[in-house]
Each structure stands twice: as structure tokens, then as C-alpha cells.
Amino acid sequence: MYLEIKDLTVLYDRAMVLNGVSLTVGKGEFVSLVGPNGAGKTTLLRAIAGLVKWEKDTLKGTRAGRITLEGSVKFDGEEVTNLPAHEIVRRGLILCPERGRPFREMTVLDNLRAGAFGCKDKKVVKENLERVYHLFPRLKERENQISGTLSGGERFMLTIGRAMMSQPKLFMIDEPSVGLAPKVKEDLFARVKEIYEQGSTILMTEQDVSFAFDLAGRNYVISKGHLVGEGTAEDLLADESLRKTYLGL
């Protein structure tokens, strides 16, 4: 398996956010992770990307730093559990964070350049930039605009583009649709599909179950830090109790 997570447990102080989560993503797969607010979706992606560990190390000795992190994350056959976040990025495991979080006081172009930090070959950076601009022509128009002034949809394009500049092998997208208008949402998911079809592996969390199930080949349902279901959209929808309790469909 490309990405293999075993018994991942995360506690913030004494609040258990993830409780022994195990999941896998195969190469070339599109996997979605759905579940209600506060289920632990974001924390799971943050833990995989090494941000929970970073938070724990950085805040060591403060109240907010009492974080427990157990379990193992294997990517492409290599144990990455204890690697620092910036090293994990170098191996091609890229997170596009919740709400995008662009560097708001920097221009669109500078944001994209920040995404290309790990890539020292200027030619490759330029190629990637072309690719991003091809996918999101709007970003080229706004190249020199301060990114704090972008609209919600543009901001998400920017952060997807920024993550693409880091040359992802496995692309983790955290709740792309939050706060977007339905029309923008549709367009956005079309782009995500395009990126997938160009040959990426994607692990995406999403609250909008119908969109997620449309796109993904396999899905996990998470609630209160536990995985409660796994399978294709048909399998999950066939299970009446799961559908009613967790998916709200």
C-alpha cells in the first residue's frame, strides 16, 4: 500500500481526537474521508502531514503542548511517523490545509513560489507554474494581487495550486468545499477531478458527502475519532444504519 496508517491515536491533553485509526490508500486511488464536524478528519490529515508532531515539539512545555501521538504512518514503504513535517513534504506527501490558508499578505505568485520551496531546479518550477496557471487561468490574471484580497473560490484555487507546486505524489485535501457557494463548489470539484485524472493519488476529507462519494473510488466514514465504515459509495449507502446515523442521506 502507498499510504498505510496503523492505530493512529491523538490526544490533546486528555481529549481523545483520534482513537486507533487505521486506513490505507493505494497508488492512484482517490479516497475520501467523510464524517461530521469534530470527527477528527482534519486532525488525521494533520497527523499524517507531521503537523501534530510539529505542534507537540514546538509547544513543548506549554499547556497547549500536552499532545499524545501514537501509531504509525508509512508512506511508499518508508516509516514517516517521526519525521519532521518539512521532511515529509519532501517525500511527496502534501497537505492542502483546511480553509486553504494562503499567506495572505503575500502576492499570488509569491504564494506559489513558497509552495515550490523544496524544488531548486528553476526549470521544473517554471513548468509546474505553467501547469498550475493552465489549470487555474484566474491565478495568472491575479498573479500580483495580495492573496488576502482573493475571493473564497480563488483562495482555494491558489492553495491547491500552491500545493501542486510542491510536486505531490499523494495529495491530501482538507475540506475543500467549506464556505463556498454551490456553483463555485461544483467548479472546484471538477478541477480536483482533473488533477486526479492527470495521475495523482488523492486523500480528501469532506463534509459534503454527495460530492465526496461522486469523486472517490473508496470512502472511509469517521465519527468521534473512530472509523465506523469503509467501502465504495454503493456499499456505504446500502448500509441503512450507517447511512442514517453518519451520512445524513
Add this chain to the structure above:
Amino acid sequence: MVEAILINGLVLGGMYAILAVGFALVFGVAKILNMAHTAFYMVGAFLILIMTIMLGFPSLPSIVLAIAIMGITGSVIYKLFLDRVKEHPVAVMIISVGVAILFQEVLLIGFGGHFRGIDPFVRGFVEIAGIRATYQQVIAIATSLVALVAIRLLLSKTRVGNAIRAVAEDREIANVMGIDVSRMCVITMGISAVLATVAGAVVAPIFMVHPLMWMHPLTIVLAAVVLGGLGSIKGSILGAFILGFAETAVVFLVPMGAFLRGAVGLSVMVVVLLLRPEGLFGVVFEEERL
């Protein structure tokens, strides 16, 4: 009188600006208040003093060497003492003040409390539009401007500069870009110490060099950064020039004004904090609510 205020204000403002930019940079990137910042400026000036006067080296290589030594010193001090406590602001303050006092005491032991001068690197004066300035003052002003432009280019044009700005804005997300946040803080601290040494090199021949010279600029730098808006580099440059001119004007215009220099910066800081706590350029980006 007006010319004198203009020239001295520019020299002083330029020096404060370089110091304030370095201080603001470290605050913005590593999120620490480095109270030892102006101690780097002092040690830099002493290194130049040692090399030019005591060892008889030519001035330009001495300055370059001093800048290199201080750049490394700044990074090492950050790595050794500050990196591991940087989430504890009070510890950072105490440790960095401790480092500054350590430097001060070592210099007091080595050199005593004397005021020493460094010979001007270039003698003579020039008249521009009827205003008379010594070459050394012209060099000081020019160097300040070059240093400010250079740091701006470094931050906006280079890959590392871009990463430094990214860390300043969102440390956590910078991680996900593959940026080693801790390393960027070390680099920033080095840059900041380099800038402080440039300031030391610029003014050492104009002002006196002595082991307590770090204290006055520190209050001014804090005031300039508050005046400009914490974290804003543009603001801290403006704040530094305002304070430089205010100080010079007080020295020239007020009887016994030289004794009031220190009060100027602090008064400005208090007034600004009362009237506009976010400073001139301080912007508070309202965080999105979840």
C-alpha cells in the same frame, strides 16, 4: 542649524532604521523579542575597533570580517539559547537580556568603561547644495540606504527570502511547504545580527564605542518598532527615522537637550501606545471565525 539637524537626523535615523529592521524581522519570523539585538551592534563595533586600532588591519576587511563573525554569532546564540524556549516569551526576554549583559560585562572586563573613538574611515567633508557633511556621514547615510534596499531585495526576490516571509505569516503552513521553520529562524537571526553590525560599523567612527552603548539604541529600537507597528518592516523604518530626527532636533534645539535624548524615544512610545496601540502601519487582519 537646520542643516546640522538634517544631516545628523539622517545618520541617526538610518542607523536606527537598520537596527529596527533587524529587530522587527526576528520578531516577525521567530516571534521573539530579542533584547540582545543592540548588543550585537555593540560587539560588532568593538570587533571593528579591535581589528582596526589594536591589530592595525585595514578598515574595509575588518568590517567585512566583523559582519561575518557577528552573523554566525547571532545564529549560534539563537540556536543555543533561544530556539528551545521561544514559546515562552518571558524566558526569551530574560535570556536575551542576560546575553546582552554578558557581552557588556565581558567588554567591561576587557576594555574598561572608557569611551573610545574609531578614526573615520575616510577623512574630509563635502558640500552638497550648501550643506556641509563629512564623508563619514555621507558614507553612513548611503550605507544605511544600501542596507535597507538590500534587505528588501533579499526578502522579495530570493527563494530563502520568500520562505522567511512565509514563516513570518504562518509558521504552521510554512511547514507544509517543506520549509524548515527552525532553520529559517536561525537564518533570520543571522541576517539580523549582520544588519546590527552594519549599523555598528556605520556609526562607530561618528559616535563613541563603549560597553554600555547597547542600552540607548535598544530603547529607541523598541520605540521605533512600536511606533511603526509591531511586525511591520516598513513601519519600523519610518518609526526609526522619525525618532532619529526627533532626537536630533531635541539635542540641537532644547537647552541641555543631549540629556533628554533617551526620554524622546520612550515618550513617543508611550504616546503612540496610548493613542494608536497598533502603531502607524500595524494592521490587524481580522481572523476568520470558524
